Amino acid sequence: MSATPKNLAAVKDGAKHINVHPKTLRRYIAEGLITGYRVGPRNLRVDLDELDKFARPVRKAENAEPQPTELERRIAKAVAEAPPLTPEQRDRLALLFRSAA
The missing domain is CATH 3.90.105 (Molybdopterin biosynthesis moea protein, domain 2)
Known part of the structure; x- marks a missing residue:
């Protein structure tokens, strides 16, 4: 036994x-x-x-790319599906970014 x-x-x-x-x-x-x-x-x-x-630790693969979070995937999808900006919208965003810096 x-x-x-x-x-x-x-x-x-x-x-x-x-x-x-x-x-x-x-x-x-x-x-x-x-x-x-x-x-x-x-x-x-x-x-x-x-x-x-x-229950052993998992070794991270070398050169492994970090995986995007769910929020990052949703943002990327929304950006990809969004219509292109008009020249007026681009100018307004540029002005907003410059004033925030």
């Missing part, structure tokens, strides 16, 4: 430990990503040490 880990916790507590919903942790167990341990007929436990190893 294999040795049972000593740092077992309930699924609810394990989920809190790695900041996920208990259903997500149960899905990880069902997919074989995390080992689940039966304690009695109904109690399911997880090894907190295994969860610590599972």
Whole structure:
């Protein structure tokens, strides 16, 4: 018989430990990503040490472009869809920008 880990916790507590919903942790167990341990007929436990190893930091790719936020995407879409400015509108905006500087 294999040795049972000593740092077992309930699924609810394990989920809190790695900041996920208990259903997500149960899905990880069902997919074989995390080992689940039966304690009695109904109690399911997880090894907190295994969860610590599972929740590892993600390395950022070198030369990765920062992703635009939702607001930045909406602004870019609005600008792309906006009709071109008339010469009068461009002059007025130029005047506003110069006075604000």
